[in-house]
Amino acid sequence: MIRAYRMVAGRNEAVDGTPGPDALRQSCWIDLNAPSAAERRLVEQTFGIELPTREEMREIELSSRLYREAGGAFMTATVLCRADAPVPETMDITFVLTGETLITLRFDDPKPFYGFHNQVSRQSVRLDSGVSAFLSLLDAILDRIADVLEGAGRDVTAVAQELIDGHQGHLNSDQQHLLLKRVSRAHDLTAKARESLVTLTRIIAFTATVRELANDKGLRPRLKTLGQDAQSLADYTAFLSSNIAFQLDALLGVVGIEQNNIVKIFSVAAVVFLPPTLVASIYGMNFHFMPELDWPYGYPMALALMVMSVIVPFLYFKRRGWL
Known part of the structure; x- marks a missing residue:
């Protein structure tokens, strides 16, 4: 599916239907969500580029994720997806800056993209250029990661409080199992958020060398702010990871103490x-x-x-x- 937007009379305008080559060249943002072979060829022929395949997007080498070609700059990030599901996931998204157009290639629909489309439709975000759309989209992704990490932090704090309260009334096995699942999910969520932040930090650093950004010095402060936000979130993720590890040790310690009490009762009974x-x-x-x-x-x-x-x-x- 192709969704394209262009700036008309100071307003964002969505291109209806399947856009032609001329409409694509006039667009500030072209979003490819699980595109068909025909849609890929249309975009590639219009801009003279070769979009990476899904297998190529999954490669972890830095040279395969951040590179420049004659048609533009290619950047692939691992973005947190389905953070509200029982098992969070990550997905790979490729950003292509070519001239005044941003092209995004993805195979899922994470919340930042869904929300960003709504903001663009409501004119809350102006797509003045491809670089501006790229920075705004990065900002939306970082905001979503921040919200997810805040929720994980609150859940870990709640687990700590339940451990303190449950120590007086003794946690039963079902409660211990539930707390262990919550700690495990928080760890998984934090690890995937950290992986996402690492790739986004690399993209932000790479973007500073992109010619399209260098020509617009007014966007450099926004890029610097995004870099600072990504770094602060990475620091918070490290703190949250250590807190989760401590809560896991505390929970396992409580389980160990209760097991020792049971063993002690049997030992005393045997001696008696x-x-x-x-x-x-x-x-x-x-x-x-x-x-x-x-x-x-x-x-x-x-x-x-x-x-x-x-x-x-x-x-x-x-x-x-x-x-």
Whole structure:
């Protein structure tokens, strides 16, 4: 699918239907979302470029993600996607700056793009040029990552509070499992956000060398601000990762303490019942000559001895605080 926008009389105007080569050349932003082979050829022939394939977009080498060709500058970023889903995902998006046009190539619909299309339609964002559209789109992506990280931070704080409150009332196994899943999801979300920020930081640094930006010095302060925002988010991600690791250790520590308490109860029970077992074993031996066998009070004495051997260790352990 192709969605294109151009500036007409100071307003953003969407190009209806499938745009032709002339309409594409006049557009400030061309968004390709899972394009067909015909749509790819149309854009490539119009601008004289070769768009990367989906497999090429997934390559992790820096030279495969950031490069210049005769037709323009190619930049591929890994962007956080489906952050609200149980399992967050990432997707690769290629930005192409060619002349006064920004071309984006993607195979999913993350929230920043959905929201940016709405802003463009409502005239909240002016697409004066391809570079301006590119910087505004980067800003929208960073804003979305910031919102996701804020939500993850709040969830980790809530987990810490539940650990503190649950320590007094003892967390059951279901609660522990739920907290562990929340911590695991926060870690996964933070890791993917950090991966996204690394690629965006590289793109911002690469953009400073792009000729289209160098010709418009008024956009350089915006690029510098985006770089600072990306760096601050990366720092917050590092802090959040350490906080998640601490909460995971704390949760595993609580689980370990409760397991130790259970093992301690069984250990104490085994020690408490060891003396009566010994007494019963002695008088259960099949020797013919045992003095107590002929004693009228031998059986009650054995029972009393076994009861006393239970009570005395129990009181001793209770006094020492082991129970």
